[in-house]
Amino acid sequence: MLREARKKELKEKIFLQALQLFRDKGFEQVTVQEITATCGIGKGTFFNYFAKKEDILLYLGESQIELLQQSMEKHRNIDQPKKQILHVLDDLLHHFSSHSELMKLASMEIIKSASLAGKESKSVQQLHRQLASMINSAKQDGKLHSRWETDIIATAIVGVYFHTILSWTLLEAQYSTINESFRRQFDVVWEGIDHS
Amino acid sequence: MLREARKKELKEKIFLQALQLFRDKGFEQVTVQEITATCGIGKGTFFNYFAKKEDILLYLGESQIELLQQSMEKHRNIDQPKKQILHVLDDLLHHFSSHSELMKLASMEIIKSASLAGKESKSVQQLHRQLASMINSAKQDGKLHSRWETDIIATAIVGVYFHTILSWTLLEAQYSTINESFRRQFDVVWEGIDHS
DNA sequence: GTCATTTAATGACTACGGTCATAATAGGTT
DNA sequence: AACCTATTATGACCGTAGTCATTAAATGAC
Incomplete structure (x- = not known):
């Protein structure tokens, strides 16, 4: 199913972008807003993939x-x-x-x-x-x-x-x-x- | 100095009340508001004694x-x-x-x-x-x-x-x-x- | 006692994590 | 294509931790 592939892909994207930001600025200094903005998605979407930051x-x-x-x-x-x-x-x-x-x-x-x-x-x-x-x-x-x-x-x-x-x-x-x-x-x- | 004694006393009071609440309801379930209300002080005062919850x-x-x-x-x-x-x-x-x-x-x-x-x-x-x-x-x-x-x-x-x-x-x-x-x-x- | 200065108290305010009702979309069915 | 259903996206909204400008109080000097 294509659905599954996309889901995994987006999760990976969020994950990698978040890691990069954490490395650059430190975990606490990065907001979920920032992560999702970098990924070009809405804030709420983050929480469909990770229950917590x-x-x-x-x-x-x-x-x-x-x-x-x-x-x-x-x-x-x-x-x-x-x-x-x-x-x-x-x-x-x-x-x-x-x-x-x-x-x-x-x-x-x-x-x-x-x-x-x-x-x-x-x-x-x-x-x-x-x-x-x-x-x-x-x-x-x-x-x-x-x-x-x-x-x-x-x-x-x-x-x-x-x-x-x-x-x-x-x-x-x-x-x-x-x-x-x-x-x-x-x-x-x-x-x-x-x-x- | 009386100042110091009072300070220590209030810190101890906040500490003990907070512990009691944590034991009763769990750490996450207790708000700083609740702690300070129990102590009869304003919310901001808490942060004069403890930088974080x-x-x-x-x-x-x-x-x-x-x-x-x-x-x-x-x-x-x-x-x-x-x-x-x-x-x-x-x-x-x-x-x-x-x-x-x-x-x-x-x-x-x-x-x-x-x-x-x-x-x-x-x-x-x-x-x-x-x-x-x-x-x-x-x-x-x-x-x-x-x-x-x-x-x-x-x-x-x-x-x-x-x-x-x-x-x-x-x-x-x-x-x-x-x-x-x-x-x-x-x-x-x-x-x-x-x-x- | 009065004024000045240092220290503590306060709650309105901000920012962020997390929720949720609603909107958009993909997949399947006929 | 037209429709239905299940899944995913979204941002307004909420609650709370933590900040900060302001107020109140204590201490000390005279």
């Missing part, structure tokens, strides 16, 4: 899922599960670092909406799911021996990852610092996971 | 500092630094648990404002400082031997603590679960800290 940031978080999948594809043939997961998460961290200001805001919104809704956001769920799938494969291929259930392992890793992101937003550190800190934390956690 | 939540976070100091006093004479710190942080967690809804919101605001301001909030700074002071005392008394600088140790512990808080807001878990998880994480970190 903040939802642009949630969508940004969700759009990282694509990146995640690309990265998993890229590192599909790495043998050691630890290395594989580390590479994937490092890709995410790296991307995060190159758009840090907006990504920080997006993280806040993801956490906030998750804590208000009492359930995890789409993007966190996805990360969890993809990690679980990597871990399961590794288990089945005999590359990982652990007494923990896959879900528990995935949760632990997501926890470390988010802790890293959070520290970053708080400490305003460089990518190299954060990455280093992440690796150290990951080492500790992995030691508890892998009983090979 | 959200700042009530930040103030709530800061008010935990008192609790922190009380707790440190209470456990001042515990010999082992590990036990001492664990007791203090457990007190904080426990208090957090008994006002969890508001404290979750407050945590979000603390993190948010910290990430926007690019620096840590008062409450986080205080926690860091007090931990550092405990650690330093322990070092000087020969009760703790570590190759790490005091600040690094304090940062690591604050990190674990905040990770715990964050997990809590995301997972909607019970106090006992969270507390258990915190102890485990703390054990791991402490192992890296203490080289006695």
Whole structure:
């Protein structure tokens, strides 16, 4: 149906224009009026695509899922599960670092909406799911021996990852610092996971 | 000066009335009008004391500092630094648990404002400082031997603590679960800290 | 007590996020 | 084409956070 294609196209347009404006002027300084004017549509139309202004940031978080999948594809043939997961998460961290200001805001919104809704956001769920799938494969291929259930392992890793992101937003550190800190934390956690 | 006393008194009144209303109806459902009406003052007066409605939540976070100091006093004479710190942080967690809804919101605001301001909030700074002071005392008394600088140790512990808080807001878990998880994480970190 | 000055209180006003009833339009049906 | 229905666009409108010029009050000097 053409309808669907148009809808998605317009949503993408609103999303991209909004991001550009946010980058230029900062989230708070951009009004919904401004976004819609830039897109050549009426103000009300915005809210047909995003329930709240903040939802642009949630969508940004969700759009990282694509990146995640690309990265998993890229590192599909790495043998050691630890290395594989580390590479994937490092890709995410790296991307995060190159758009840090907006990504920080997006993280806040993801956490906030998750804590208000009492359930995890789409993007966190996805990360969890993809990690679980990597871990399961590794288990089945005999590359990982652990007494923990896959879900528990995935949760632990997501926890470390988010802790890293959070520290970053708080400490305003460089990518190299954060990455280093992440690796150290990951080492500790992995030691508890892998009983090979 | 009487001026100062009155000011503080009114700020406290606004703060307490606002908290009560937030608890009754939820943060979003309470208007500034309502808060000021309950206090018998004009709407504009609110903003002489708190720059934003959200700042009530930040103030709530800061008010935990008192609790922190009380707790440190209470456990001042515990010999082992590990036990001492664990007791203090457990007190904080426990208090957090008994006002969890508001404290979750407050945590979000603390993190948010910290990430926007690019620096840590008062409450986080205080926690860091007090931990550092405990650690330093322990070092000087020969009760703790570590190759790490005091600040690094304090940062690591604050990190674990905040990770715990964050997990809590995301997972909607019970106090006992969270507390258990915190102890485990703390054990791991402490192992890296203490080289006695 | 009176005047001057600093500080706090106030509510009309502004700007923006979000709603909603209505208008426009696309797709399908005959 | 003519009509009907479901979907999308729209901007007037509403409620509220936050501003600000003005008023009121407190403090201090003489």
